[in-house]
Amino acid sequence: xxxxxxxxxxxxxxxxxxxxxxxxxxxxxxxxxxxxxxxxxxxxxxxxxxxxxxxxxxxxxxxxxxxxxxxxxxxxxxxxxxxxxxxxxxxxxxxxxxxxxxxxxxxxxxxxxxxxxxxxxxxxxxxxxxxxxxxxxxxxxxxxxxxxxxxxxxxxxxxxxxxxxxxxxxxxxxxxxxxxxxxxxxxxxxxxxxxxxxxxxxxxxxxxx
Numbered sequence: 535x536x537x538x539x540x541x542x543x544x545x546x547x548x549x550x551x552x553x554x555x556x557x558x559x560x561x562x563x564x565x566x567x568x569x570x571x572x573x574x575x576x577x578x579x580x581x582x583x584x585x586x587x588x589x590x591x592x593x594x595x596x597x598x599x600x601x602x603x604x605x606x607x608x609x610x611x612x613x614x615x616x617x618x619x620x621x622x623x624x625x626x627x628x629x630x631x632x633x634x635x636x637x638x639x640x641x642x643x644x645x646x647x648x649x650x651x652x653x654x655x656x657x658x659x660x661x662x663x664x665x666x667x668x669x670x671x672x673x674x675x676x677x678x679x680x681x682x683x684x685x686x687x688x689x690x691x692x693x694x695x696x697x698x699x700x701x702x703x704x705x706x707x708x709x710x711x712x713x714x715x716x717x718x719x720x721x722x723x724x725x726x727x728x729x730x731x732x733x734x735x736x737x738x739x740x741x742x743x
Contacts, residue, residue, distance in 0.1 A: 541608065542608060542611035542612045542615055543615060545612055546612055546615045546616060549585070549588075549589045549616075550589070552589075552697065552698075552699055553589050553590075555699045555700045556682075556697060556699070556700065556701055556702070556703050557700075557701075557702045557703065558590060558703045558704075558705065559702070559703070559704045559705070560704075560705050560706075560707075561704060561705070561706040561707070562706055562707040562708065563707060565676060565707045565708070565709055565710065566676065566707060569674060569676075569710060572674075573643075573671075573673060574640040574643060574644060574645050574646065574671060574673045575645045575646075575673065575674055575675075575676055575710075576645070576646050576647075576648070576664055576667055576668050576673050576674065576675045576676065577591075577596070577645065577646065577647040577648070577675075577676050577678050578648060578650045578660075578664050578675055578676070578677050578678065578726065578730060579647070579648075579649055579650070579677075579678040579679070579680065579730075580649060580650070580651055580657070580658060580679075580692075580730070580734060581649035581651050581652035581653070581655070581657070581692045581694075582657065582690075582692035582693055582694045582695050583679070583680040583681075583695060583734075584649055585694075585695070585696055585697070586680045586682060586695075586697055586703055586705070587647070587678060587680050587705070588612070588613065588616055588618070589616070590680075590703075590705060591647070592616050592617050592618070593617065594645060595643070595644055595645050596618050596619070596644070596645045596646070596647050597618065597619035597620065597621060597636065597639045597644045597645065597646055597647070598613045598618045598619070598620055598621070598646075598647045598648075599620075599621050599622075599623065599632060599636065599646070599647070599648045599649075599663075600613060600620055600621070600622055600653075601622070601623075601652065601653035601654075602622045602623050602632075603653065606622060606653065610622060618647075619639065619644060621635050621636050621639065623635070632663075633663055633666055633667065636667060637667060637670060637671065640667065640671050640673065641671075646664070646667060648663060648664045650663075650664055650726075650727065650730070651692070651727075652692075654691060655691045655692055656691075657691065657692040657693065658727075658731055658734075659727065660723050660724070660726060660727025660730065661723070662719045662720065662723040665713050665719050665722055665723050665726065666719060668711075668712065668713040669713040669714070669715060669717065669719065672712070674709060674710030674711065674712055675709055675710065675711040675712070675713070675726065676707055676708070676709040676710060676711075677707065677708040677709055677711070677726070677729060677730045677733055678705065678706075678707055679705070679706045679708075679730065679733045679734040679737045680703065680704070680705050680706075680737075681703070681704050681706075681734070681737040681738050681740070681741040682695065682697040682698075682701050682702070682703045682704075682741070683701045683702045683703075683741050683742065684697070684698040684700075684701040685697050685698055685701065686698065702741065704737055704740065704741050706733060706737050708729065708730075708733050711726060711729075
């Protein structure tokens with residue numbers, strides 16, 4: 535009860551308070567502005583950066599994919615409190631059902647956000663679920679990298695990052711990318727994963743300058 539119901543409210547309150555102290559810079563946001571009104575967008579990001587993205591992408595008509603595990607309960611509740619719609623599952627275990635649900639959500643006009651190396655990794659290794667959605671709906675993929683200058687790092691499979699108070703945060707977008715009906719999903723997944731990894735590394739280097 536405390537962990538899955540009360541603790542998420544405390545976590546969201548702390549996130550919002552921390553957000554008031556942090557300097558946030560967005561790069562290439564015009565990519566999203568130019569696609570406004572053109573249908574559902576698919577946001578791809580890394581699992582260990584999601585806390586800063588969740589706190590900065592509210593009110594963007596987003597549905598988030600979260601794990602169906604016990605840990606996923608906590609993340610799902612935080613997401614709902616922040617105003618996101620949530621689909622439970624993954625792009626691997628039980629992924630078929632989750633992806634079908636997300637297709638239905640997209641047909642209602644929702645944007646989709648997926649940590650493409652989640653929920654269990656390996657870290658920075660992209661999975662194909664998001665590409666499947668892009669191919670089926672012919673929707674653009676936006677890569678999202680988030681970097682913070684000062685942060686706490688947890689001893690989880692992905693070395694999950696939590697931004698410290700008063701730190702600088704940069705969010706950078708890249709795209710749009712489209713998956714054609716005859717593209718090989720496995721090849722495009724590797725290509726897109728490499729592109730997001732480079733975007734993330736470059737941004738991590740930039741924020742430390």
